[in-house]
Amino acid sequence: MNPRVFWGASLIIGALLAAALIAPGASDYAFGHAQDWVIATFGWFYVASVAGFLLMVLWLAIGPTGKLKLGPDDCEPDFPYLSWLAMLFAAGMGIGLMYFAVAEPVQHYAAPPEAEPGTFAAAREGMVITFIHWGVHAWAVYAVVGLSLAYFAHRKGLPLTLRSGLHPLLGRRINGPIGDAVDIFAICGTLFGIATSLGLGVAQINSGLTYLTGLPSNAWVQVGLIAVVMGAAMVSVLTGLDRGVRRLSELNLTIAVGLMLFVLIAGPTGFLLKAFVQNFGLYLDQFFQRTFNLYAYEPRGWMADWTLFYWAWWIAWSPFVGMFIARISRGRTVRQFAAGVLLVPTGFTFLWMTVFGNTAIALDMGVAAGAITQAVQTDLSTALFQFFEYLPGTAITSTLAVILVAVFFVTSADSGSLVIDTIASGGADDTPRWQRIYWCSMEGLAAALLLLAGGLGALQAATLVAALPFAVIMILLTAGLVRQMSADAAGREIDTEQPPLAERVKRMMAPARRRDIDRQIERHGLPAMQAAAAALTAEGMETAEVTTLEDGAALTVHHPGWADFTWRLTAASRPLPALSPLEAPEDRRSVEWRLTAQAQGGRRQDVTGFTRAQIEAEILDDLAKWRRG
Template identity: 55%
Template sequence: MSRFVINAPVFFGSAAIIAVFVGIGTLVPGQAEALFTAMQAGILSRFGWLYLLAVAIFLFSMIFLVFGRYGDLKLGPDDSEPDFPFLSWMAMLFAAGMGIGLMYFAVGEPMTHFALPPEAEPLSVAAQRQAMSVTFFHWGIHAWAVYAVVGLSLAYFGHRYNLPLTIRSGLYPILKERINGPIGHAVDIFAICGTLFGLATSLGFGVLQINAGLNYLLGVPVSIYVQILLVIVVTAIATISAITGVERGVRILSEINLSVAVLLMLFVLSVGPTTILMRDFVQNIGLYLDTLMLRTFNIYAYEPRPWIDKWTLFYWAWWISWSPFVGMFIARISRGRTVREFVAAVLFIPAGFTFFWMTVFGNTAMYVDMTVANGALAREVQADLSVALFQFFQYLPLPALTSTLTVALVAIFFVTSADSGSLVIDTIAAGGRTDTHPLQRVFWCALGGAVAAVLLAAGGLSALQSATISTALPFSLVMLALVWSLFQGMNADVALSRTLLNGASQAHPASGVPWQKRLALVLSAPDEKDIERFLEKSALPALKAVADELGRRSLNAVVERDAETGAVSLTVPAQGVRDFIYGVRTSEHKLPAFTAFEAMNMGLRYEAHTFFSDGSRGYDIMGMSQEQIINDVLVQFERYLGLVKSTETALLVTAPEH
C-alpha cells in the first residue's frame, strides 16, 4: 500500500523556494512584474554566456559519447537486454518530442523570425531562410542534448549502479556517499524548482493558446481571469488522475493525442504546397547544418541585441528546467540500451520529427503570408503569438475543425504534462521512490497549477520566463557537474572491464564443478525451486561464511536476502569507491530447441546468476559447492581490490595482518 514518503530537506526546501515566488506574485502583483523583469535582465546580462557555453558543452559531450570508447557501455548490467523492442523504443522517444511547445510555436516562431529576423531584412527571402534555420536551432539537437545529459545520468547510475532515480545519484562518482548529505539535497532542490517552473511555463503557453482558441471558436474573451480559470480546470483534471490512478486512461489519451497531432501535420502537408514543403525541408536541414557552429557560440558579444535574450537564452533555460522531466521519462524506457544507442537516438529521432513539423507549419505559414494573406498573417502573429495557429488555419480548409482539434490537443497535452510532471517531481522529492501516496502527487500538481496561475496574473509570460531563467541558472551548474561525473563513472567502468579482460585467462568460475555434473545441469534444466534451494542451502551459507571471516578481520560486511526476489548478496561498504557487492539471483532463459515442435512448446531454464555493483556481466554458478562459491567470491574481491589500488583509492577500513 502506498504511503507518505518524503526526503524532508528536499521536500520542504523546494516547497519553501517555490512559495517565495508564489508569495511575491500574490502579495505584491504590481511590483512583481517589475521585480521578475529586473531579475531576468540581471541574470541574462551577467550569465547569458554561461547558458550558451553550458549547452554547447552538453552537445559536444554527448556527440563524443556516440563516437568514443564509452559508447559500448550498457545502461544496466553488461548482460542486460532492452526492456522494449527497438521500434517501440523509437516510437516512445518520438512521443517525448511532442508537447505544448510544438503546438504553440509551430507557426508563431517561424513567422515571428520572418517578420523580425535577428539579422536579415524583414519579410524577405533571406528572412525566410533565417527564420527556419533559427527555429531549427532552437528546437534541434541542442535541446535534446540537454535532455540527454540528465536522461543518460539517471539511466546510467540508476540502472547500472542501482542508485535511486534522483538527480543527486548522477554525482556519485564525484561525491560518493556525500550525495546523501546537504550537497545532494541542494542538487535535488534545484532540480525540483527548475522542473516545476519549466512545467509552469509550458502550462502558461498552453493556457494562452486554449484561451485564444476558445475566443476564435466560441467568442470567449481573452483575459487573465479566463486563463486562471483554465489553469484551475485543467489542473483539477490532472489532480483527479493523480488521485484515482487512471494512468491507463491518460496513456490512451496521450496515444490518441499523438496520433491526432500527426494527422493534423499530414493534413497541413497535403492541403499546403506539398512539393515546395518537401523541397524546403531539405534546404532547411542544409541551412541548419551550415549555421550550427556559429549559432552555438553566437551571443552577439560585439553587437548586443535583446533578441538573443528573448529567444535563444530563454529556450536554453527552458530546456534546462524541463530536463529532469524529459530525462526521467527517457531514462525509464532505456534500460539495457548502450550509451551509443541512447545518445544517438535521443539526439536525432525527436529532433528529426520536430524539424519536419516546423517545416510543414512554418514554411506553409510563410508561403500563405506571401501569397493569399498578403502580409496579414505576419501582422496577426506579431500582435499576439498565442493566436498564430488559429489565424493560420483560417487560410486552410476546415478551419473550425482544425482549430477545435488544436484546442483539444493542447488541453490533453496540458493534463498529461501536469500529471506526469507532478510524478517526476514527487519521485525526486521522495528520494527516488515511486510507491508514494497519491496525495503527494496531488500536492505537486496543485502547486504547479498555482505557480502558473500566480505568475500569469503577476506578469504573464514574462513572469513565467523570468522564473524559468532564474531557476535554470543553478541547475545548469549541476548539469555541468553531471557531465563530469558521467565521464568519471564511465572511465572507472572501462578500467574495470579491462581488468576483467586481463584476467579472462583464469578458469571459468564453474570450472570447479565436475564435468559430469555440469553436463547433467545443462540437460536437466533446473526449475525455479531448484534455484531457490541452491540459494538457501549453498549460496547464502557461503556468503555468510565470507562475511564472518571479513568481520573477524575488522571489515564490515553485510549479507542480505531480498524478501521478494529471493536474491542473496554480500556487501562490503567502501569509502571513495563503489561498494563491493557479490550477489546471486534467479534468472530465466528460454530452453534450447532442437526441433520445430520443441520450438513451439519450449519452456524456461532457470539459473543462479551472479550480479555485481559495477554492472559487469554475471554468470551461472548453479551446482557449485559452498567452498567453490567462497573461492569465486574471493576471486571477484581480489579483482575489486586490484581496481581500487589501480585508481589510487582505498577501502573504508584496511584488514589487519595476521
C-alpha cells in the same frame, strides 16, 4: 518521502508564489530585473554550456562507452521502440511545438536579427533559427540528464534522483546536504519550467476557444482552464506511467501526425518538401556559427528574447524530461539512447516546423497579405488559429488543435508530477497518491499565480533565472558520467570514499576523540543498522540482528543457502601524522579516532562524520555486493 527535499523545495516554491500573490507588480519587476542580470552576466555561460553538452553526448555515444547498456548486460528494453519515441516526443516538446510552430518562423520572418524583414532572405533565416532552437541542442540538454539518471539508476543500482549522478565525484556524501540541495534545485527548476509550458498552453487553449466559441480571453479564464485541465492531469498521474502517460502520449502523437499530414497535403506540398530539404541544408551550413553566436560585437536584445530564453527553458526542463526519459529507457545501450533522443524527435520536429512555418510564411506572402504576421505580433497564442483560416476545414482543424494542446498540457503536467514526486521521495517508484496530487496541484498553482503576477513574461523570467544554478549542476553531472562510464568501459573501479580536503584538514588540526566516535555510533550508526536489520527481517531473512561491541556495533544476517553477512562499525585509533622530523616517535604521539565500516571480507571504509543516511547507504551498497556474490 525525503522530508528534507520535499519540504525544502515546497518552502522555496511557496515563498516565491506567496510573493507573486501578495505583490504581483513587485514580483514581476523583480523577475524582470533578475532576468536582465542573468542574461547580461551569464548569457555566454548558457551558450557555452549547451554546446559542451552536445559535444559530450556525441563523444559518449560514438566512443567505447556507447556499447554500455542502461541496465544489466542481459536486460531488454521496457517499452517498444515506437511507444518509447512517442513518450519522448510528448514529454520533451509538446505544448511548445503547438505554440511556436507558426508563431516563431513568422516572427523571425517579420523581425529577423540580420536579414531585411519580410523578404525571402528573412524567411530562410527564420527557418534556420527555428531549427537551431528546436534541434539537437535542446535534446542534448535532455540527454545529459537522462543518460546520467538512467545509467546510475538502472546499471549502478542507485536511486533515480539527480544526486545519484554525482556519486563518482562525491561517493556516499551524496546522501547528505549536498545531495539534498541538488534535488531541491532540480524540483524548483522543473516546476517553474513546467509552469512556463502550462502558461503557454493555456493561453493557446483560451485563444482557440475564443475563436471557436467566443469565450473571453483573459487571465482569470486561463486560471479556470488551468484548474480544469489539471484535474484531468491528476486522473492521469494516478493511473501511473505505463497506462495513463503512455496511452496519452501515443494518442498525442497520432493526432499530431494527422494534423501535420493534413497541412502538408492542403498546403503547397511540393514547395514544403523542397523547403524541408533546403532548411536542413542551411541548418547544417550554419550549425557551428549559430551554436556559438552571441552577437558580442553588435549586441542586440534579440538574443535574450529567443536563444538565451530557449537554452534556459531546456535546462529548466531537463530534470523533468531527463528523468522521464531515464524511467522509460532501461535496457537500451548508450549509443541507442543518444541516437534515439538526439535524432528521431529532432527529425520529426524539423518536419513539423517546416510544414507549419513555411506554409504560414507562404500564405502570409500570398493570400493572407500580412494578416498572419499581424496576428503573431498582436498575440502569439492566436497565430495558429489565424493560420488555419486560410486552409480548408478551419473549424475542424482548430478544434483538433485545441484538443492536441489540451492533451499535451495533460501529458506535461502528469509526467512532470511523477518526476518531481520521484525526486522528492528519494527515487521511489511507488509513492502515496496524495504526494502526486500535491505536486500536480503545485504545478497548476505556480502557473496560475505567475500568470496573474505578470503573464507569460513573468513565467519566462522565472524559468531563465531558475535554470542558472541547475546549469552548474548539469556540468557536474556530465563530469561524473564521463568518469564513471570511462572507468566501466576500461574495467576499472572508482575510489570515491576519500574525504574532501576540508574534512581532512579539519581532522589534522582538530582530530576526533573517542567520545566523538562513540557519539556518532549512538546517534547515527546504531539507528542505521537497526533500520537495516528491521527491513531485512521484513524481507524474510532468518536472522538479522544488531549487537553492540566494546569498540562499536555489528549487523549480522543469516539466510539459508547463502553465506552469512557481517557488517561492523568500529572505533579505530592511530597516531597523528608527524608534521616534522623533530616530532615525538609514533608510540608517544597523540592519537586520532576514526569510525570505520567493514563488511565481512571487504576493505575498511572511513565513515567518520557520516550521517545516518550516509551510513545506511554504505550498508545498502555492501548488502548489494553480498546479494550478488
